[in-house]
Amino acid sequence: MQIQQFVTEVQRQPVFRQDGKRAPNKPLTVLFALGLAGRCQRVIRYADAEQRLTELLIRFGPPRDNPKPEQAVWRLRDREHRRYRVWYIENQERVGTVGDDDPRLSDLRAHAAFGLSDEAYELFAGKPHIARFAAECIADELLPDTEREELLEAIGLGGEDFADATQAQQADLELHLTEREQVLSRRSRRYAAFAKKVLAAYAHRCAICSVAPKLGERHFGLEAAHIRWVQADGPDTIPNGLCLCRMHHVALDRGAITFDRQLKLDISPHLTRSGGFDDWIGRYYGTRLQAPSRAENHPHEQALDWHRSQVFKG
Ligand SMILES: [Zn+2]
Structure with a gap:
């Protein structure tokens, strides 16, 4: 898997419904795991992540009392006829479901852990600058510019300066960076007008x-x-x-x-x-x-x- 494939795969999840309602929970949940990967944490127990993930969804999602983090964690998994290459749930088979594919919360809390898939984790493990680059690309689709740095900070990737990356890491991203510069300069011209x-x-x-x-x-x-x-x-x-x-x-x-x-x-x-x-x-x-x-x-x-x-x- 390449970085651009990771970003594209995450961006395949719709962030807005057709009527314009915001639905950012899945990408926000992937970003949460991406932040962990940048700091070499492969998986996290759902029970340990629940509180922090809930706060992230409330802070950067649409107004609602209960953002139901369990739904995003659960529905990102591979299912029949659909392969989602970036996500991993440990002990998935020990979690029962209710209603419209909702996980039984007590099972999820007792048994499950989640994180990026092996192939996605390899891209970012211990490379916070690269993780930040991918996170920026994903955050662009989720939030206005005024909120983007806040989100990166909240997932533990704030303040990473790409200039601090190793030369090998910078070389890895060279092509993507050129594309990103073009996106940013188009956006800045559009904003100026x-x-x-x-x-x-x-x-x-x-x-x-x-x-x-x-x-x-x-x-x-x-x-x-x-x-x-x-x-x-x-x-x-x-x-x-x-x-x-x-x-x-x-x-x-x-x-x-x-x-x-x-x-x-x-x-x-x-x-x-x-x-x-x-x-x-x-x-x-x-x-x-x-x-x-x-x-x-x-x-x-x-x-x-x-x-x-x-x-x-x-
Ligand atoms: Zn004023």
Whole structure:
């Protein structure tokens, strides 16, 4: 197995349903195991992983109370007529199933362990830089850029600098790196075009806090956020964009805030009221975002509905 095959195989799992609902649990579960592999851990007992995996799915998945990590761990396994080369479950035969191929939780906790398959593990064992490279490619499809490094950190692959890899490891990846550079540069050109029109429509000020920093005649510090993520086929249009300062952009992508159909700000009850809370966000609760002057540029209701149901930690 090659690195690109591993990435492609993981990416074959759909991350969004047809109606745009997020379904990232399987790739997130593979990423969890990929992080372990980078640190030479071949398998982990389900009982030992359950808590951490649950937290990962809650943090980076869509809003829900119980993300059911057992389903992802179980359904990634090989089944009749379907071969999934990256996954391994130990003592699979000792786990009974109920309903629509759900594992019996008590069996899973008592007997099962999971991790990457042998051939996938070989690619990444003790090579955190290579694991990080694969994780980045997979994370691209799951989350907006503002969240990607957080995810890599959460699976234990944050802060790995590829420049620290051995020469042999770098040579292994040379071809992939060139491809990745091209992907990143296409993405950055696309973002620049989107940001230009969104920032202009909002007259270069944050739609929440109105900051509009300038040095001389030049604006800085503002970003264009997609309300419905690019990963979920959100378009690069002004009604799917918001001009926000960095802090409010991250808060939006993380699901700490959202807007209702009247464009009023809502704040997640899970948001910690840490230093300056009232100043940076609390004071804006229930206030209307500062929409562009032209009505056709206002955020679309469908995009706002998607964000509230799929991202907002309500
Ligand atoms: Zn702001």
